[in-house]
Amino acid sequence: MSFTIRSGSFVLACAVVAAIVFAGARAVGNDYVFFAGYTVLQFIVLATAWNILGGYTGYVNFGTAAFFALGAYATVFFHKFYPLPVPVLVVVSAAVSGLIGLGMGYLTLRLRGAFFSIATLALAVVLQTLVVNWNYVGGARGAYVIRPAEVPALGLPYIQYLFLIMLALAVTAIATARTVERSKLGYGFATIRDDELAAEASGVPTLKLKLIATTLSGALMGMAGAPFPYYIGYLQPSSAFALEYAVNSIAMPMIGGTTSWVGPLVGALLLGTLQQVTTVTISSAVNLLIVGVLLVGFVIIAPNGLIGLWRRLFSKR
Amino acid sequence: MLLNAVMAGLLLGGFYAAVTVGISISFGILDIVNIAHPAFIILGSYIAYMVNARFGLDPIVASIIALPAFYGLGAAIYQVYYLSFEKRGQDSLRGLAFFFGILFITEVGLVLVFGVDYRYVQASYIEQSWHVGIVDLPLRMLVPCLMSLLMLAVLQLFLTRTFTGRAIMAVAQDQLALQLMAADPIRIKRIAFAISIATTSMAGAFLIIIQPVEPSIGRDYIGRVFAICVLGGLGSLPGTLLGAMLLGIVESFTATYYGPSWAPAVSFGLLLLTLAFRPAGLLGR
Numbered sequence: 319m320s321f322t323i324r325s326g327s328f329v330l331a332c333a334v335v336a337a338i339v340f341a342g343a344r345a346v347g348n349d350y351v352f353f354a355g356y357t358v359l360q361f362i363v364l365a366t367a368w369n370i371l372g373g374y375t376g377y378v379n380f381g382t383a384a385f386f387a388l389g390a391y392a393t394v395f396f397h398k399f400y401p402l403p404v405p406v407l408v409v410v411s412a413a414v415s416g417l418i419g420l421g422m423g424y425l426t427l428r429l430r431g432a433f434f435s436i437a438t439l440a441l442a443v444v445l446q447t448l449v450v451n452w453n454y455v456g457g458a459r460g461a462y463v464i465r466p467a468e469v470p471a472l473g474l475p476y477i478q479y480l481f482l483i484m485l486a487l488a489v490t491a492i493a494t495a496r497t498v499e500r501s502k503l504g505y506g507f508a509t510i511r512d513d514e515l516a517a518e519a520s521g522v523p524t525l526k527l528k529l530i531a532t533t534l535s536g537a538l539m540g541m542a543g544a545p546f547p548y549y550i551g552y553l554q555p556s557s558a559f560a561l562e563y564a565v566n567s568i569a570m571p572m573i574g575g576t577t578s579w580v581g582p583l584v585g586a587l588l589l590g591t592l593q594q595v596t597t598v599t600i601s602s603a604v605n606l607l608i609v610g611v612l613l614v615g616f617v618i619i620a621p622n623g624l625i626g627l628w629r630r631l632f633s634k635r
Numbered sequence: 636m637l638l639n640a641v642m643a644g645l646l647l648g649g650f651y652a653a654v655t656v657g658i659s660i661s662f663g664i665l666d667i668v669n670i671a672h673p674a675f676i677i678l679g680s681y682i683a684y685m686v687n688a689r690f691g692l693d694p695i696v697a698s699i700i701a702l703p704a705f706y707g708l709g710a711a712i713y714q715v716y717y718l719s720f721e722k723r724g725q726d727s728l729r730g731l732a733f734f735f736g737i738l739f740i741t742e743v744g745l746v747l748v749f750g751v752d753y754r755y756v757q758a759s760y761i762e763q764s765w766h767v768g769i770v771d772l773p774l775r776m777l778v779p780c781l782m783s784l785l786m787l788a789v790l791q792l793f794l795t796r797t798f799t800g801r802a803i804m805a806v807a808q809d810q811l812a813l814q815l816m817a818a819d820p821i822r823i824k825r826i827a828f829a830i831s832i833a834t835t836s837m838a839g840a841f842l843i844i845i846q847p848v849e850p851s852i853g854r855d856y857i858g859r860v861f862a863i864c865v866l867g868g869l870g871s872l873p874g875t876l877l878g879a880m881l882l883g884i885v886e887s888f889t890a891t892y893y894g895p896s897w898a899p900a901v902s903f904g905l906l907l908l909t910l911a912f913r914p915a916g917l918l919g920r
Contacts, residue, residue, distance in 0.1 A: 378731045380670075425911040432668040433910055435731055436861045439670070440903035443858050447900035458896070561854065565739050568732055576728075607743045614736035617729040618719045 325497055332489045340485060344478070352481045356549060358590035359484040360542050364563060365570035365582035366491040367538030370498060371531045372568065373576030376511035377431055381422075381438030382567040384445045385415045385536045387558035389543025394455045394553055397463050404483055404545050411544035412537040419536020420529055427528045446559040460554035463547040480545050491538050495579040498534070507531060539567075562606055566593075569613040575625025584624055640891045641884060642770050648883025649780030650845060652787055652876045653838045654856060655863040657831035660790075662861070663870025664807050665824055665831075667716065671734045673856035674741035675832055679705065679839020680754075680848040681745060687756040694756045695782060698840035702833050709832025712737070713825045738853075745850035753847035761844060779841035784876075786837055790830075791872045803827040807870070855899050862906035 343351045364382055372378050389411030396402050396410065418441075426437040450458045469479045498504050506527045509517035518524045547553045566589065574585025589609065596605035620627050654676060661669045679698060686697035720730040760774040794800040802823045805813050810820040842848060863882055867874030882902055889901045 372728070376728050378728055378735075380735065425907060429910060431728075432662075432731065433865075435668070436670070436857075437907055437910055440858050440861075440906050443855070444900045444903045444907070447897060447903075451896055561739070561742075561851075565735065568735060572729075572732055603743055603747050607740060607747065610736050610739035610743060614733055614740065617732045617736070618715065621723075621729055 325493070325500075328496060329489070329493050332493060336485045336489050340482060343481065349475070349477055352477045354594045356477070356481050356484050357594065358587065359481070359488045360546075361566055361570060361590040362488045362583060362586040363484070363491045363542040364539060364567040365574075365586040366488075366495045366579065367535045367542065368567040369571040369576055369579070369582040370495055370538070371535040373571050373581065374498065374504060374507035374511065375528060375531050377427070377528065377531070378435040378568070379438045379532075379535065380435055380564050380568075381442045382539055383559045383561065383563040384438070384442035385419065385539035386543040386546070386563050387442075387445065387449070387555075388415045388418055389540035390546040390553060390558045391449055391455050391543075392540070393544050393547045394461045394463060397547065398454065398461075404480070404548065408483065408487065408541050408544040411540040413540075415540020415543070416533045416537030419532040419534075422536070423529045423532035427525060427532070442559060442564070446555055449555045449558075456553065458555060460552055460557075461547070462552050463550075465548040465551060476548070480549050483545050484542075487538075487541050490541075492579055492583060494534065494538065495582070499579055503527065503530065562609070565606070565609055565613065566590075569609050569616075571623070572613055573616045573623055575623030577622070578625060581623050581625045588624075636891065638770055640887050642772070643776070643891075644884030644887030645880055646772075646776040646780045646883070647887055648876075648880035649783050650776070650838075650841050650879075651859060651863055651883055652879035653779070653783030653834065653841055655860045655867075655875050655879055656787055656790060656872065657834040657838070658860045658864045659867065659870055659872060659875045660803070660827055660831040660834075663864055663867075663875075664803060665827055666807060667713075667828065668731055669734050669828075669831070670731070670857060671738035671741065672831075672835065672860060673853035674738040675705070675708075675835035676839045676842060676856060677745060677848060677850060677853040678741055679836040680843040681749060681839070682836070683840040683843050684754045684756055684848070687758075691757070693758055694840040694844055695778070695837070698836045701836045705836040706829045706833040709829035710825050712832065713828035716828075717821060717824070742850050742853065749850070751849055751851075753849045754843070755847040756843050758844065775844055779844050782837070783841060786834065787872055787876060790834075794872065799823065799826060858899065858903040858906055862902045862909065865906060865909050 339355075343355055364386065367385075368379060368382055389408075392411040392414045393404075393407045396407060402410070422437065422441055423434075426434045449455060455461055465476045465480075468475050472479060474482070498507070506517075506522055506524075509520075509522050510524050510527060514524055543558070546558070550557065570585035570589050571582040572585070573589060574583065575581030589612070593605045593609065596608060616623060622629075654673075657675075658669065658672050661667045661672065679701070682701050683694035683697045686692050686700070687694050692700075716730065716733065720733065760778055763774045765772040765774065765777070792800075794804055798818075802813055802816070802818045803826065805816075806820050806823045806827070813820050813823065859882065863875060863878040866878035866881060867876070868878075882905065885905065886898050886901050890898050
């Protein structure tokens with residue numbers, strides 16, 4: 319693999335791949351491809367976002383669902399308040415989730431890593447309780463968000479439009495992760511992961527870096543949630559805050575490998591596709607069981623994920 | 636109403652102490668972030684339910700019979716955890732993911748076996764209630780509370796009066812010193828972790844006596860157990876009891892005056908506040 323491509327040409331390459339994916343999906347001409355593809359792409363965004371904090375700095379976030387749901391509920395709110403186009407909502411959701419991420423990090427990141435993880439779990443439950451008790455966005459009953467049949471300006475069916483947005487978000491997330499990884503920021507994150515005390519002692523502004531990571535990661539997760547109400551049509555707190563988002567967004571980078579942007583991408587593509595297949599062929603409960611077993615299996619047997627296995631095979635030759 | 640809310644809170648707190656005591660040992664003393672703890676409690680509930688439905692045995696008796704099995708399960712999990720993470724010195728990130736995976740597998744496994752319906756147990760005392768003056772004492776709450784206090788007392792005696800118990804308290808502080816006392820730290824930790832899982836068998840039985848159980852309610856307890864554990868100052872059993880009573884009362888008041896749908900936010904809110912302002916806990920070490 320060529321790891322020396324510049325950021326500009328990388329984004330260009332990503333855009334080309336994305337265009338091919340979109341053209342390919344249109345060529346199949348079946349709406350199911352877009353529905354399934356949307357879910358896989360959404361997982362790419364979530365896994366990549368999780369990995370910016372979890373993989374690069376080593377702080378485990380169990381609250382993916384919270385940030386995701388924040389994005390989704392920001393959309394529901396504006397859908398009732400003053401309907402905005404989805405790309406604008408994506409930006410709004412990113413801002414909301416990013417801010418919550420920043421606040422969350424500010425409250426807990428001074429503590430040991432484990433407390434941060436528990437606090438993220440706590441955040442998910444607190445936010446869910448707030449949403450359940452907030453009638454304007456549907457409360458416990460949920461909210462209907464009717465999606466238009468098509469987008470007149472682009473002449474696309476709405477699901478293809480959503481797919482396209484998620485595709486753009488996936489490219490954004492991957493490009494962000496890759497840029498962070500190679501920047502000074504990324505090296506700072508790595509020092510935190512390896513030895514936070516030593517990093518602090520050698521003058522790395524650890525708290526500031528960690529706050530950047532939580533904000534960035536939270537914002538990307540919120541972005542992934544923004545189009546979700548339009549995708550699902552009927553949003554309930556239990557579906558927006560589902561634990562499977564948290565599990566998947568941890569399992570995918572862990573299975574792919576957490577130290578580079580390739581890991582979450584590979585993990586999300588493999589696990590996301592596998593889940594689509596098992597949900598259709600077996601059942602959704604079994605598919606979640608598979609995710610759990612794979613997660614536990616990989617952290618025990620292959621701590622560096624598929625990328626780690628690949629590198630080990632490669633260097634032995 | 637006020638007095639009843641306080642009493643209900645105290646009874647609830649007694650039960651919460653039983654739920655948390657395992658975490659106080661595994662997380663507080665051993666520093667193992669076992670977020671799957673509540674999932675084992677639900678497992679305990681289901682085992683009490685099965686034995687109760689099949690043989691008509693009292694759920695608490697059933698949970699005592701199941702204690703050795705849970706102890707064994709705990710020992711096995713610690714062994715895997717030790718070999719895979721602690722020994723390699725990468726217990727933080729991957730260890731957390733490991734327990735998160737176990738939590739998820741347990742929950743989904745229970746859904747696959749029992750479905751998502753609520754299950755409950757039969758016992759003669761569940762429907763009864765004592766009245767002392769104007770205060771109601773439903774036995775469904777009182778029995779688990781008293782049993783859990785008993786369990787806490789036994790554990791506290793064990794931890795302070797026996798060699799193994801003291802070794803468990805010491806293992807977090809100085810492993811080398813423990814080795815010099817001719818105790819194997821790994822073995823001690825395994826025993827401690829196994830005990831912490833064994834407590835979930837009884838806590839699970841208490842839970843299903845108090846309320847009907849379905850697989851996903853364990854998640855609500857993740858916040859509670861860690862909130863109590865942190866409030867109580869990590870690894871101190873009297874602190875755990877105090878934290879549990881406090882949370883019980885606060886939750887009971889919230890449920891009485893604002894409605895039960897707000898209750899889950901209380902514990903997590905309290906946890907976030909404690910972490911932000913008083914991370915050493917109420918009785919801070």
